[in-house]
Amino acid sequence: MAVRIRICRQGWYYLAVVLLIFAGALFRQVNLLLILSGIIMSPLVLGWLLAWRTVGRLTVRRLPPSQAMAGEPLSVSYVVSNPRKRLGAWAVLCEDSAxxxxxxxxxEPLRVLFPHIAARGQCKGVVRGALVRRGIYRFGPLRLSTRFPFGLFEAQRVFAEPQSILVLPRLGRLNPAWTARRRAALAGSHQRAARRGSDGDFFGLREWNRGDGLRRVAWRAAAKRGSPVVRDLEQSHSRDAALLVDLSQPGGPRADSDILVERAVSCAATIAADLCRRGGGTLWLMTTDARFPPLAGATSGILLKDAMERLALVESSPGDRSAALIEQATTFVDADAEIILITTRPWTPDTCGTTLRAGLTKRLLVIDVSSEELRHYFDYQDTLPGIAPR
Known part of the structure; x- marks a missing residue:
């Protein structure tokens, strides 16, 4: 893009002094003052020329990470190149926004100052901070500007350079009470002697889920069926789980609704990370955001990546959709899988006008993030929107 030059406030003051001297010399017919006004006019011309030439041929590149985590340190690098053979660039300010x-x-403004960029050289600057809210952040446009050498003019050049970064939900810490709750859930599943997992004797065939290893694919059976199937193996130490994230707001947004939504998503992400780290089961992830269908698969790093990206984008929804969420879970989820409902408000079956099926109450765990009881299972830290300096 072409270089744009504007006169700064200091430049206007300087120009006013020059014009005042020139006008006095002209009316008084003092040749010495005319010569003086011409001399002090030269910094204006020189400042305009050098400011224009400083940014005229500079180029800039942004080097952000592809993903980040909310509240964690984030570094965005900027590389400014000077292709000129002789003239360097001084006091170049690179401005960006997220x-x-x-x-x-x-x-959120991002700024980095480059004191000097040598001819035929390049300089790298880094902006460090932390994006404290999940979601997609878009960078740009980039702007290079300088007031070198006298600060009378500002020359700037704008580069489109659109880029984006996905900020994943912030992870908290699960308390020992959560581990005890999981152990109790496993102890209550003795009625199913042979559980599906990743190690053990052959149990049967099932449809392929994202995250299953290729070594477990039954190729002959898959060729007969025309769709991929995998060998299910016995395991007695795992239990499937369904993670339901209720972000509905039937009474409309409240003053603390954003904080509660972020807290619920952070809790869901932490539980999903714990389940996928332990492995040996199947995880279902469902939310009240109608844009996203249910996500299911074997607990693994691949499934965790998909779940984190899904949770980074979910938004709250108007109305009460918790009943539909539970009904959807009972349709997709195995009959003995544990159901974990994470909600932003006090919840009982009566609040959503639904009647739980027989046996569902025993395997349903409700976590209300608006209650102080949340800290019984989950340690979290609420943050305000924006970029936190580091």
Missing amino acids: VRENEPSAA
């Missing part, structure tokens, strides 16, 4: 999708008014 805008959370659907929130254009909450742009």
Whole structure:
């Protein structure tokens, strides 16, 4: 893009002094003052020329990570190149912005100053901070500017350079009470002697899920069926789980609704990470966000990646959809899988107008993130929107 030059406030003051001297010399017909006004006019011309030439041929590249985690340190690098053969560049300011999708008014400024960029050289600068809210952030446009050498003019050049970064939910810490709850859930599943898992004797065939290893694919059976199937193996130490994230707001958004939504998503992400780390089972992830269908698969790193990306994008929804969420879970989830409902409000079957099926109450765990009882299972830290300096 072409270089744009504007005169700074100091430049206007300087120009006013020059014009005042020139006008006095002209009306008084003092040749010495005319010569003086011409001499002090030269910094204006020289400042305009050098400011234009400084940024005229500079190029800049942004090097952000592909993903980040909310609240964790984030580094974005900027590389400015100077292709000129002789003239260096001084005091170049690189300005950028990070805008959370659907929130254009909450742009976060990013700035880095390059004191000197040698001719035929390049310089790298790094902005360090932390994006404290999950979601997609879009960078750009980039702007290079300088007021070198006298600060009378500012020359700037704008580069589109659109890029984006996905900020994953912030992970908290599960307390020992959660581990005890999981052990109790496993102890209550003795009625199923042979559980599906990743090690043990042959149990049967089932459909292929994302995250299953290729070594477990039954190729002959898959060729006969025309769809991939895997060998299910016996395991007595795992239990499947369904993670339901209820972000519905039947009474409309509240003053603390954003905080509660972020807290619920963080809790769900932490539980999903714990289940996928332990492995040996199947995880279902369902939310009240109608844009996303249920996500299911064998607990693994691949499934965790998909779950984290899903949770990074879910939003709250108007109305009460918790009943539909539970009904959906009972349709897709195995009959003895544990169901974990994470909600942003006090919840009972009566609040959503549904009647739980027989046996569902025993395997349903409700976690209300608006209650102090949440800390019984989950340690979290609420953050405010924006970029936290590091």
